[in-house]
Amino acid sequence: MFYLFPEQAVYLHSHPMTKTNSTKPIDLFEYQTLAAGPLSQMALDYYASGAGDEITLQDNRAAFERYKLRPRMLVDVSHRDLSTTILGQAWQMPIAIAPMAFQCLAAKEGEMATASAAAKLGSMMILSTMATKSLEEVASVRQQTPQWFQLYVHRDRALTQALV
DSSP: OOOTTTOOOOOOOOOOOOOOOSOOOOHHHHHHHHHHTTOOOOHHHHHHOTTTTTTHHHHHHHHHHOOOOOOOOOOOOOSSOOOETTTTTEESSEEEEEOOSSSGGTTTHHHHHHHHHOOOOOOOOEOOOTTTSOOOOOOOHHHOOOOEEOOOSSSSSSHHHHOO
């Protein structure tokens, strides 16, 4: 796998539970292990699980494990431009933060912290219908970056309309 941390070299590993000597976690599996300390078991179980029988979760992990990136050495990377256009909107960084529900289970700031970090990076954050902070609160820290929202269509159409 490839990780974009300037203080670390490109790191490739073949097994998701492989550890490094680094003092900072460099992959999601290491973050998941570290989360066991501050998070409740209920929060850990929620964040580590998938819907239904978790077949899609397993398929997604297997698909990401198949990706291999080949590092190129001795290439001038002093001037990088990751900007792109997605659905007519310009982004400084082509990385989207997927909608994640109930972020306040992990941190008091929840979606506010995620939105602030995404705005600073010029990255997309898609707010979950099941967010623990309101649309208005999150929009207040997104500055001038476009707002994306994951909309669940509820049986109560008035609720869905109110969200839109």
